Amino acid sequence: MKTIKPLLLAVGIMTPMLALAAGSMDSHASHGTTAKSAAGQPGKPAKVSRTVKVAMADTMRFTPDSITVKRGETVRFVVRNVGKLEHEMVIGTASELKEHAQMMRSMAAARHAGPNQVTLAPGQQGELIWQFDGPGTVDFACLVPDHFDAGMVGKVVVK
Template identity: 50%
Template sequence: MKKFHFVVAAILTLGASTAAIAHGEDPHAGKTMPGPKEQKAWGIAGDTKSVTRTVTLTMDDNMRFTPDKLSFKQGETVHFVIRNKGKLLHELVIGTQKELDEHAAMMLKFPAMEHDEPYMAHVSAGKTGGLIWTFNRPGEFDFACLIAGHYQAGMVGKISVAAVAR
Protein backbone atom coordinates (compact mmCIF):
# COMPACT_ATOMS: atom_id res chain seq x y z
CA MET A 1 0.00 0.00 0.00
CA LYS A 2 2.86 2.39 0.80
CA LYS A 3 4.31 1.75 -2.66
CA PHE A 4 0.93 2.63 -4.22
CA HIS A 5 0.77 5.95 -2.32
CA PHE A 6 4.35 6.73 -3.34
CA VAL A 7 3.54 6.06 -7.01
CA VAL A 8 0.37 8.18 -6.85
CA ALA A 9 2.27 10.99 -5.13
CA ALA A 10 5.02 10.79 -7.75
CA ILE A 11 2.49 10.90 -10.60
CA LEU A 12 0.66 13.84 -9.05
CA THR A 13 3.94 15.69 -8.51
CA LEU A 14 5.11 14.97 -12.06
CA GLY A 15 1.71 15.97 -13.42
CA ALA A 16 1.80 19.24 -11.50
CA SER A 17 5.28 20.07 -12.72
CA THR A 18 4.38 19.14 -16.30
CA ALA A 19 1.32 21.39 -16.14
CA ALA A 20 3.50 24.22 -14.94
CA ILE A 21 5.65 24.08 -18.09
CA ALA A 22 2.98 23.46 -20.70
CA HIS A 23 2.23 26.57 -22.73
CA GLY A 24 -0.53 24.94 -24.78
CA GLU A 25 -2.94 27.43 -26.27
CA ASP A 26 -1.63 30.06 -23.88
CA PRO A 27 -4.70 30.69 -21.69
CA HIS A 28 -2.89 33.58 -19.98
CA ALA A 29 -2.12 35.47 -23.18
CA GLY A 30 -3.19 39.09 -23.14
CA LYS A 31 -3.78 39.19 -19.40
CA THR A 32 -1.92 41.12 -16.76
CA MET A 33 -0.75 38.33 -14.51
CA PRO A 34 -0.61 38.90 -10.79
CA GLY A 35 2.43 37.45 -9.17
CA PRO A 36 4.69 37.73 -6.20
CA LYS A 37 6.27 41.12 -5.55
CA GLU A 38 9.87 40.04 -5.66
CA GLN A 39 12.64 42.63 -5.91
CA LYS A 40 14.65 42.16 -9.09
CA ALA A 41 17.72 44.01 -10.33
CA TRP A 42 15.43 45.89 -12.75
CA GLY A 43 12.68 46.73 -10.24
CA ILE A 44 9.59 45.26 -8.63
CA ALA A 45 5.98 44.55 -9.62
CA GLY A 46 3.87 47.67 -9.51
CA ASP A 47 0.19 48.22 -8.87
CA THR A 48 -2.48 50.23 -10.64
CA LYS A 49 -2.77 52.98 -8.01
CA SER A 50 0.98 53.72 -8.25
CA VAL A 51 1.16 54.14 -12.04
CA THR A 52 2.92 57.38 -12.98
CA ARG A 53 3.26 56.73 -16.69
CA THR A 54 1.74 54.63 -19.48
CA VAL A 55 3.82 53.37 -22.38
CA THR A 56 2.40 51.59 -25.41
CA LEU A 57 4.58 49.00 -27.13
CA THR A 58 3.73 47.14 -30.30
CA MET A 59 5.05 43.74 -31.33
CA ASP A 60 4.88 42.23 -34.80
CA ASP A 61 5.90 39.22 -36.84
CA ASN A 62 8.97 41.08 -38.14
CA MET A 63 10.29 40.20 -34.66
CA ARG A 64 10.48 43.79 -33.52
CA PHE A 65 9.18 45.99 -30.71
CA THR A 66 8.16 49.58 -31.35
CA PRO A 67 9.64 51.49 -29.65
CA ASP A 68 12.68 49.37 -28.86
CA LYS A 69 14.38 51.91 -26.58
CA LEU A 70 12.74 53.22 -23.40
CA SER A 71 13.91 55.66 -20.73
CA PHE A 72 12.53 56.04 -17.24
CA LYS A 73 13.47 57.74 -13.99
CA GLN A 74 14.12 55.70 -10.88
CA GLY A 75 10.87 55.35 -8.95
CA GLU A 76 8.52 55.49 -11.95
CA THR A 77 5.72 52.92 -12.01
CA VAL A 78 4.92 52.18 -15.63
CA HIS A 79 1.80 50.63 -17.11
CA PHE A 80 2.90 48.88 -20.29
CA VAL A 81 0.13 48.51 -22.86
CA ILE A 82 1.40 45.82 -25.21
CA ARG A 83 -0.21 45.40 -28.63
CA ASN A 84 0.51 42.35 -30.73
CA LYS A 85 -0.02 43.38 -34.36
CA GLY A 86 1.22 40.03 -35.64
CA LYS A 87 -0.34 36.67 -36.38
CA LEU A 88 1.90 34.85 -33.88
CA LEU A 89 1.94 34.77 -30.09
CA HIS A 90 4.54 37.22 -28.72
CA GLU A 91 5.60 38.24 -25.24
CA LEU A 92 7.36 41.02 -23.39
CA VAL A 93 9.85 39.96 -20.72
CA ILE A 94 11.86 42.57 -18.80
CA GLY A 95 15.21 41.63 -17.26
CA THR A 96 18.96 41.81 -17.40
CA GLN A 97 20.81 40.67 -20.51
CA LYS A 98 22.18 37.69 -18.56
CA GLU A 99 18.77 36.56 -17.31
CA LEU A 100 17.14 37.00 -20.71
CA ASP A 101 19.95 34.99 -22.37
CA GLU A 102 19.51 32.17 -19.84
CA HIS A 103 15.73 32.16 -20.16
CA ALA A 104 15.91 32.26 -23.98
CA ALA A 105 18.21 29.21 -23.94
CA MET A 106 15.66 27.37 -21.77
CA MET A 107 12.86 28.34 -24.15
CA LEU A 108 14.81 26.81 -27.07
CA LYS A 109 15.11 23.54 -25.15
CA PHE A 110 11.52 23.62 -23.85
CA PRO A 111 9.45 25.73 -26.29
CA ALA A 112 6.18 24.91 -24.52
CA MET A 113 7.52 26.09 -21.15
CA GLU A 114 5.02 28.25 -19.32
CA HIS A 115 6.36 31.24 -17.46
CA ASP A 116 4.25 33.77 -15.63
CA GLU A 117 6.00 36.44 -13.66
CA PRO A 118 4.94 40.03 -13.00
CA TYR A 119 7.66 41.28 -15.40
CA MET A 120 6.23 39.23 -18.31
CA ALA A 121 3.23 39.59 -20.57
CA HIS A 122 2.13 37.04 -23.16
CA VAL A 123 -0.04 38.51 -25.91
CA SER A 124 -1.94 36.47 -28.49
CA ALA A 125 -2.05 37.51 -32.14
CA GLY A 126 -4.09 40.65 -32.68
CA LYS A 127 -4.65 41.18 -28.95
CA THR A 128 -3.51 43.69 -26.33
CA GLY A 129 -1.99 42.83 -22.98
CA GLY A 130 -0.17 44.66 -20.27
CA LEU A 131 1.90 44.73 -17.16
CA ILE A 132 2.74 47.21 -14.43
CA TRP A 133 6.33 47.55 -13.27
CA THR A 134 8.11 49.87 -10.83
CA PHE A 135 11.64 50.78 -11.85
CA ASN A 136 13.03 51.36 -8.35
CA ARG A 137 16.66 50.72 -9.29
CA PRO A 138 18.76 52.68 -11.78
CA GLY A 139 20.63 50.96 -14.58
CA GLU A 140 20.56 49.59 -18.09
CA PHE A 141 18.10 46.75 -18.61
CA ASP A 142 16.57 44.83 -21.46
CA PHE A 143 13.29 43.46 -22.69
CA ALA A 144 12.62 40.72 -25.20
CA CYS A 145 10.25 38.16 -26.63
CA LEU A 146 11.62 34.83 -25.43
CA ILE A 147 9.41 32.59 -27.51
CA ALA A 148 11.74 30.11 -29.24
CA GLY A 149 13.36 31.78 -32.24
CA HIS A 150 11.97 35.28 -31.62
CA TYR A 151 14.80 36.40 -29.31
CA GLN A 152 17.36 34.91 -31.67
CA ALA A 153 15.75 36.86 -34.55
CA GLY A 154 16.37 40.13 -32.70
CA MET A 155 13.08 40.73 -30.90
CA VAL A 156 14.74 42.77 -28.15
CA GLY A 157 14.80 46.26 -26.67
CA LYS A 158 16.68 48.41 -24.17
CA ILE A 159 15.54 50.19 -21.01
CA SER A 160 17.51 52.95 -19.34
CA VAL A 161 16.56 53.94 -15.78
CA ALA A 162 18.15 57.17 -14.60
CA ALA A 163 19.03 57.53 -10.92
CA VAL A 164 17.13 60.19 -9.00
CA ALA A 165 19.00 62.17 -6.35
CA ARG A 166 17.53 61.54 -2.93
Protein backbone atom coordinates (compact mmCIF):
# COMPACT_ATOMS: atom_id res chain seq x y z
CA MET A 1 0.00 0.00 0.00
CA LYS A 2 2.92 2.33 0.77
CA THR A 3 4.26 2.01 -2.79
CA ILE A 4 0.86 2.35 -4.42
CA LYS A 5 0.10 5.79 -2.92
CA PRO A 6 3.21 7.50 -4.39
CA LEU A 7 2.55 5.78 -7.72
CA LEU A 8 -1.06 7.00 -7.77
CA LEU A 9 0.12 10.48 -6.82
CA ALA A 10 2.64 10.47 -9.67
CA VAL A 11 0.00 9.28 -12.15
CA GLY A 12 -2.41 11.94 -10.89
CA ILE A 13 0.21 14.64 -11.44
CA MET A 14 1.43 13.37 -14.81
CA THR A 15 -1.96 12.73 -16.45
CA PRO A 16 -2.97 16.41 -16.81
CA MET A 17 0.55 17.27 -18.02
CA LEU A 18 0.44 14.53 -20.66
CA ALA A 19 -3.04 15.60 -21.75
CA LEU A 20 -1.86 19.19 -22.08
CA ALA A 21 1.16 18.09 -24.11
CA ALA A 22 -0.98 15.91 -26.37
CA GLY A 23 -3.45 18.73 -26.92
CA SER A 24 -0.61 21.08 -27.71
CA MET A 25 0.84 18.66 -30.25
CA ASP A 26 -2.53 18.01 -31.88
CA SER A 27 -3.25 21.67 -32.34
CA HIS A 28 0.24 22.40 -33.63
CA ALA A 29 0.36 19.38 -35.92
CA SER A 30 -2.75 20.57 -37.68
CA HIS A 31 -1.68 24.22 -37.86
CA GLY A 32 -1.94 25.25 -41.48
CA THR A 33 -2.59 21.72 -42.70
CA THR A 34 -6.36 21.29 -42.87
CA ALA A 35 -7.09 24.49 -44.77
CA LYS A 36 -5.27 26.38 -47.47
CA SER A 37 -1.96 27.79 -46.35
CA ALA A 38 1.21 29.09 -47.96
CA ALA A 39 2.42 25.47 -48.10
CA GLY A 40 -0.70 24.27 -49.93
CA GLN A 41 -3.28 21.83 -48.61
CA PRO A 42 -3.95 18.13 -48.16
CA GLY A 43 -4.54 16.58 -51.57
CA LYS A 44 -7.33 14.30 -52.74
CA PRO A 45 -6.21 10.85 -53.95
CA ALA A 46 -8.42 11.13 -57.05
CA LYS A 47 -6.55 14.29 -58.12
CA VAL A 48 -2.99 12.87 -57.86
CA SER A 49 -1.15 13.66 -61.09
CA ARG A 50 2.09 11.89 -60.24
CA THR A 51 4.00 9.99 -57.59
CA VAL A 52 7.38 11.04 -56.23
CA LYS A 53 9.49 8.55 -54.25
CA VAL A 54 11.47 10.04 -51.36
CA ALA A 55 14.08 8.20 -49.27
CA MET A 56 15.05 9.29 -45.76
CA ALA A 57 18.50 8.22 -44.52
CA ASP A 58 20.61 8.37 -41.37
CA THR A 59 22.97 10.74 -43.19
CA MET A 60 20.21 13.27 -42.32
CA ARG A 61 19.29 13.74 -45.95
CA PHE A 62 16.26 13.27 -48.18
CA THR A 63 16.69 11.85 -51.67
CA PRO A 64 15.67 13.79 -53.66
CA ASP A 65 16.00 16.96 -51.60
CA SER A 66 14.59 19.21 -54.31
CA ILE A 67 11.40 18.61 -56.28
CA THR A 68 9.70 20.77 -58.91
CA VAL A 69 5.92 20.75 -59.32
CA LYS A 70 3.32 22.76 -61.21
CA ARG A 71 1.03 25.22 -59.46
CA GLY A 72 -2.17 23.39 -58.48
CA GLU A 73 -0.55 19.96 -58.88
CA THR A 74 -1.44 17.19 -56.43
CA VAL A 75 1.48 14.88 -55.68
CA ARG A 76 1.60 11.52 -53.92
CA PHE A 77 4.86 11.22 -51.98
CA VAL A 78 5.86 7.63 -51.32
CA VAL A 79 8.27 8.03 -48.44
CA ARG A 80 10.64 5.28 -47.28
CA ASN A 81 12.89 5.27 -44.24
CA VAL A 82 16.07 3.53 -45.43
CA GLY A 83 17.93 4.24 -42.17
CA LYS A 84 18.16 2.65 -38.74
CA LEU A 85 16.70 5.68 -36.94
CA GLU A 86 13.14 7.00 -36.92
CA HIS A 87 12.60 9.79 -39.49
CA GLU A 88 9.68 11.88 -40.69
CA MET A 89 8.73 14.06 -43.60
CA VAL A 90 6.74 17.17 -42.73
CA ILE A 91 5.58 19.65 -45.39
CA GLY A 92 5.24 23.32 -44.42
CA THR A 93 6.58 26.81 -44.77
CA ALA A 94 10.14 27.44 -43.57
CA SER A 95 8.84 29.37 -40.55
CA GLU A 96 6.29 26.67 -39.63
CA LEU A 97 8.96 23.96 -39.81
CA LYS A 98 11.47 25.97 -37.77
CA GLU A 99 8.88 26.65 -35.06
CA HIS A 100 7.74 23.02 -35.06
CA ALA A 101 11.35 21.75 -34.84
CA GLN A 102 11.91 23.97 -31.80
CA MET A 103 8.80 22.58 -30.13
CA MET A 104 9.84 18.99 -30.90
CA ARG A 105 13.17 19.56 -29.14
CA SER A 106 11.31 20.37 -25.93
CA MET A 107 8.88 17.45 -26.33
CA ALA A 108 11.16 14.74 -27.72
CA ALA A 109 8.93 11.83 -26.67
CA ALA A 110 5.81 13.29 -28.28
CA ARG A 111 4.44 11.70 -31.45
CA HIS A 112 1.83 13.20 -33.73
CA ALA A 113 0.24 12.79 -37.10
CA GLY A 114 -1.34 15.06 -39.66
CA PRO A 115 -2.08 15.27 -43.36
CA ASN A 116 1.20 17.11 -43.98
CA GLN A 117 3.47 14.61 -42.27
CA VAL A 118 4.47 10.98 -42.04
CA THR A 119 6.66 9.48 -39.30
CA LEU A 120 8.35 6.19 -40.08
CA ALA A 121 10.31 3.61 -38.14
CA PRO A 122 13.38 2.09 -39.80
CA GLY A 123 12.45 0.17 -42.96
CA GLN A 124 8.88 1.50 -43.05
CA GLN A 125 7.17 3.15 -46.00
CA GLY A 126 4.29 5.63 -45.96
CA GLU A 127 2.73 8.30 -48.11
CA LEU A 128 1.59 11.90 -48.18
CA ILE A 129 -0.77 13.43 -50.71
CA TRP A 130 -0.34 17.18 -51.03
CA GLN A 131 -1.70 19.88 -53.34
CA PHE A 132 0.65 22.77 -54.07
CA ASP A 133 -1.51 25.85 -54.63
CA GLY A 134 0.67 28.89 -55.13
CA PRO A 135 3.95 29.58 -56.89
CA GLY A 136 7.11 29.78 -54.82
CA THR A 137 8.93 27.40 -52.53
CA VAL A 138 7.45 24.96 -50.03
CA ASP A 139 9.76 23.21 -47.60
CA PHE A 140 9.84 19.76 -46.06
CA ALA A 141 11.93 18.50 -43.17
CA CYS A 142 12.48 15.79 -40.62
CA LEU A 143 11.45 17.20 -37.25
CA VAL A 144 12.70 14.32 -35.12
CA PRO A 145 14.83 16.16 -32.53
CA ASP A 146 18.23 17.22 -33.93
CA HIS A 147 17.53 15.98 -37.49
CA PHE A 148 16.31 19.39 -38.71
CA ASP A 149 19.39 21.08 -37.21
CA ALA A 150 21.60 18.46 -38.90
CA GLY A 151 20.26 19.60 -42.28
CA MET A 152 17.51 17.07 -42.96
CA VAL A 153 15.49 19.47 -45.11
CA GLY A 154 14.27 19.74 -48.68
CA LYS A 155 12.40 22.06 -51.02
CA VAL A 156 9.51 21.86 -53.43
CA VAL A 157 9.66 24.52 -56.13
CA VAL A 158 6.16 25.35 -57.33
CA LYS A 159 6.11 26.87 -60.84
